[in-house]
Amino acid sequence: MPALNTYAKIVVDNSGFRSEIPILLTEQGVVTPLLDYLLLMHAERSQGWLSMVVKATKLLVEYMEANEGMFSSPRVLFQTFAARLYSGTVGDDGLDPSGLYWIPASTANANKHLNALKGLTDYLADHHGVDHMNPLITANTHDQRLMYAAWHRRNQNDFLGHVANKTVNDTVGRVRYVKGRRALSRVEDDAVAFPEPLFERFYLEGLGGAKDRRCAVRDQLIAIMMHGAGLRESEPLHLWVQDVTDDPHDDTKVIVRIYHPEDGKAPDGWKSRTGKSNRSAYLREVYALPPRNRLRGTKRVGWKNRSPDHRDGFIQLYWFPSDFSRLFLKLWREHLRYLVGVERYHPYAFVSYEKKSLGQPYTLNAFNENYAAALARLGMLPAKVEGRSPHGHRHAYGRRMTRAGIDPVMRKKALHHSSLESQAVYTSPGIADVSHALTEASQRLEASPEPQGSPVSSFTNWDELLKTGFEDIDPAGLLSGANAKLRK
Incomplete structure (x- = not known):
């Protein structure tokens, strides 16, 4: 049976909490060294990162099994494994005696696999000791194969090379034996903003054209938060009803705050029986739910922002232009009337109105499907290269502030970036902007x-x-x- 990556609920103590993490399953059972490593890391790493480690380990285990007895040195084995990630295992004649039939991976993906394995081998080398044996020949379990790689890593610096230079820090003077290929220079996606002239039609006829008025209002609210306040598409789905309040300085405007799904302060001064006041504790004690960024599958909603506006762990929406705040308030009051008529067993503001999932938290997949349907009502398809995507609204928000001459420091604050450099992709010209500028310049040049x-x-x-x-x-x-x- 080939190695199988799946999920399992792990019990490590007498508490009622179960850790749901990805695992690698073989004929001999769970690959326990990998499981130990993931249990150590899962509290500080995302589910996506854990899955990447399991996937990379699965590839390595499959390669070791398919090439048993071929290599005398784990170093050469790993080096050849890395090469096959890039080249694939199928020959020019279309055959693959190993039976793997890997196709060439992109440089970026192959490097991700190699980087994921670095941490695992480091952990195994530091925490496990094994007898001196060659598992490629004698071992009959995947655990022993991984242990042997760890033993060689510890005793003969497997996958590592050292530079004997006493004038620099020891860590700086080391380099991985298998570093992976040099990838193309990292470039952010072309900074294409959602077309400003299109937004009114998209809002009124696209999103507003939904048959169910409740769905139309919900999706319009999310679109306003992205286009008028620069939120990422995942951030509105973390909004709780209590996070929206009237502006005390202007009763026609509204204040909206998105709290960190785990560390954000619970609403209404709530505290747990043990005195905790964060949202993770609130969800667990009041609703028996985990935060949405800790779920997996379609229910998961990620969280990227690392620069809160306040020690309570929230980011505040900065409406630009300010009329978006008034529009949001008008729609929000209508949205609350619809929400009252739906049973909810959670605090989230945006819910599904589909019969099979009525009242459940709105998912990213569902929003993206409705977003595409709204564009279809205008006779258009989603096209990221033309700005017609949820993230294009964040670009439009950044460009709008740039055109208005807003100071870069203020733009950084409004976009909730940790550094000034982070906003470059939202404010720098994209491919279409450069082409348009050069076309206009050519026309001026010909006329002069x-x-x-x-x-x-x-x-x-x-x-x-x-x-x-x-x-x-x-x-x-x-x-x-x-x-x-x-x-x-």
């Missing part, structure tokens, strides 16, 4: 007189230029010549 002999003026008439001189690279005259076929 140039001095005689200018290099630019001598090449402005491209039609004349392309009539001759391209026989060697365009012999069929598709793009050049007096009768170009593809330039008509």
